[in-house]
Each structure stands twice: as structure tokens, then as C-alpha cells.
Amino acid sequence: MDALDPLLIKATQAGLPLTPTPYATLAEQIGCTEAEVMARLTAMLDAGIIRRIGVVPNHYRLGYTANGMTVWDVADDRVDELGNAVGQLPFVSHCYRRPRALPDWPYNLFAMVHGHTRAEALAQADIIANLLGQACRARDILYSTRILKKTGLRLVD
């Protein structure tokens, strides 16, 4: 990371300025040039520090009210290969391998799916189940019933 990056991250934590020249506005706030702001944002995009620049819609407001965390117990020697395939399904928003918490929690693959109805989310889970095939020993789907807190990650103090 460049010395400018923490300042830039802090300045954009609440979002991009809604001014015709947002990068110039940021430059003014942190005391550098517009070209430097654009260069650092490009560099952070290339390095994967920024996933993308854009909008994040509220799933619920778009009608995606069935947000299911599908969880799977997948054979350890297949989970990485299959996790990659699950991540490529168009309705999966996050896909991770995580440790099991035995005996209560046998699942090691997590994939978030988003449907307008629970039936749609279940159909998506069935597509994942088909893809996993014999490598999957157990499955479940956990729907979020309430958002208790959502502040986003605070990245810089």
C-alpha cells in the first residue's frame, strides 16, 4: 500500500462523493492531485484491495427477501474444486470454505443464495446439491430472519 491509500480509504469509507468530479473532490479532501487519486484507485483495484467501484443494492429492497446461507458437508479432498464451481453459479454471492464445528456443525462449505421467495432459494440450493453430487454428505439452508446490525466493515480508524 502507498502512503496515500489509508487517507483515500478513510475518505471513501462513506462512499464516493456525489459531485461531477468525485476524484477531484477526494483529492481536495486529502491534499493530493486528482491524477494521484485515480492512479491509487486503479492500483488498489489491480491489487484486489478494492473489489470493484460501484453500487451495493439492498437485497430486500430489490425483492430478494429469501436470503439463504446454504451450508454443505463436502469431502475434504473435493471441497476446493467444488467450491470453485459453486462460486461460478450466477445466483451465489459469497462462497467460502470454513472449518467444521463438530459435532454440532458438520458443514465446511458456505454459499449465499438470493431468491424472491424461499421456493426460489431452495431451487438454487438444489442446483448446488446436484453439482456437489456424491461428494456432499449433509446440507442445510439458514435464512436470515432479521438484520440485527449492519454497519459495514470499518477499515480505518
Added chain:
Amino acid sequence: MRCPLRGTPFRRRDPDSRLNTVLQEIDRRIINQLQSGFPLCERPYESAAKALNLNESDLINRIGLLLENGTLTRFGPLYNADRMGGANVLAAMTVPLERFDAVAEQVNAHPEIAHNYARDHALNMWFVAAAPTPEAVEHTFCRIEAETGLTVHRFPKEREFFVELKLTA
């Protein structure tokens, strides 16, 4: 004669929603296009607006409105916390229903807790703690365990699989 109430744009799907109007067609197009990226040039709104057949100030105003009414939760660079030296870990607890709201308050009181969701499972509370170091995340979980007397199950990411999601608005 046409009934003036017919075809009204108001539709209540979510009674808690502050946004009771159906999304305008233009808002859908803005959301669909700007999920995949935003230009890095001197007049990025002007450039993005062109592709949407809008003018610059209309696009700026629409984005502001969509943020204000909660249709968008964020607009700007989306940072990958895992690439920034910080740590963030998913965790879950089994919370007795009669204490659920009180425990949610105890958990949420920690500034390290970035999100917290109720889910319909024996493990019924799922939250993410984010902090500058893994030790600070662990400390947060230990304090939550001490305060609530409940076990915090840690589910750190072992591997993230690439995804490319666009929710169609």
C-alpha cells in the same frame, strides 16, 4: 372512464419499507449497470450517464436518492478487508429465545461487530467481527462469551471462492 387509483405506482410489499414506490425503470438500469463497475475518469458520472441515456446531474441525483431511501446500501469503492491487513471472522451462537434481544444488544455494543443476523437454526445468531488484528477479533469473541455466558463458534474463512454476482433489479 379510468379510475384514477388504478395503475397507481404505489405498492406496499414491505410494510417497514420507507420506499413504497415500485422502482422506476431508470433506477433498475442504474443499479444493474453500476453493480459491475464505475468509470475512473475525470467526469465518471457523465460517462456512466451516457451509457444509460441520462445526463450527468440526473444520474447523480438518482444515486443520491437511492442511497437516501435505502435501495442502495453503498456506492463507491468496495474494499476487500482480507487484503488490508485487518482480520474479520464469522461466528455464531445458540441464543435462548427469551434472551435473544438482550444478547443482540450485548453483541452489537462491540464496535468490532460489523454485521449481525438472526437466522432460523439452532445456531440462531450469526455475526462478523472485524478488527486490525486477529488477536483483537479473538478478544472481542472472548468478551462476548464472558458477557453472555454463551459459546461463540468461530468460522474463519479458510478459502474464498471467486464469485461474480449481479442481482437483477
